[in-house]
Amino acid sequence: MDKKMCWILIFVTIAVNVVMVQWTVESYLGREFNQVVIYSGISVVSAFIAFFVFLNWRKLEYAEENQQ
Amino acid sequence: MTNECKKGRNLKNSKSDMVNLTKNVDQKDDLKYNRRSFLKTAAGASIALGLSTVPFSVRAMMGMAEEENERLEIGRLDQLGEGESMTFNYPTDNDPAILVHTVNGDLVAYNSACTHLMCPVFYKKEEDILLCPCHKGYFDVNNGQPVEGPPQRELPLIEIEVENGIVYATGRKYRHG
Structure with missing residues (x-):
């Protein structure tokens, strides 16, 4: 995975998380608890993806600096 | 660019060449607002958004256990x-x-x-x-x-x-x- 892909993935996770926060709150207010858990689960997975992609990007970014 | 002082590269006392550029009137902003900081903030925002839904699911799981079909x-x-x-x-x-x-x-x-x-x-x-x-x-x-x-x-x-x-x-x- 190159750095460009890391950027793309992080921004995709932001988009996913914004939508999931909105849907989670809507479902919570509508007492649709099963859906709350599903949307929240997707959101947490997306957050973990963002975290690991960020770690990968950091490795690539500063490895490049070391090579220079 | 040197590889020294990697951890403190974004601090004012860093030995990094980029930090110690002379005649850089916007040095503070250059250190604070740059491409790397932007991506770090973006990743942080994504993680924060993702984790912000956890309290809702905890409350939802507590709510699922409650019965409210009383006549x-x-x-x-x-x-x-x-x-x-x-x-x-x-x-x-x-x-x-x-x-x-x-x-x-x-x-x-x-x-x-x-x-x-x-x-x-x-x-x-x-x-x-x-x-x-x-x-x-x-x-x-x-x-x-x-x-x-x-x-x-x-x-x-x-x-x-x-x-x-x-x-x-x-x-x-x-x-x-």
Whole structure:
């Protein structure tokens, strides 16, 4: 995975998380608890993806600096 | 560019060449607002957004364990003429509700806290509609859906049963119609 892909993935996770926060709150207010858990689960997975992609990007970014 | 002082590369006392550029009038901003910081903030925002949903799911799991299908007597049907309404509390004493005998002869019940800012809604017989007087929110009396004004969500529907002339509340639905 190159750095460009890391950027793309992080921004995709932001988009996913914004939508999931909105849907989670809507479902919570509508007492649709099963859906709350599903949307929240997707959101947490997306957050973990963002975290690991960020770690990968950091490795690539500063490895490049070391090579220079 | 040197590889020294990697950890403190974004600090003012760093030995990094980029940090120690001379004649850099915007040095502070260059250190604070740059491509790397931007991506770090973006990743942080994504993680924060993702984790912010966790309290909702914890509360939801607690809510799933609760049962709220208690059967409660509301009142006698013969005391509620067509075009009249009465208030009661369901499922707890902190949940005000309204039972409406519409001009068409239907019996409907909703929690009466407006879904905008929780003001109580009233039945307006002349227009056969539920009205929240605080901000002029209107709800369709037949299905509880908002038809005008600031409310965006429907009123929670209370399921009712009539048995031997007595009206009972038997359950509640938040999303309906």
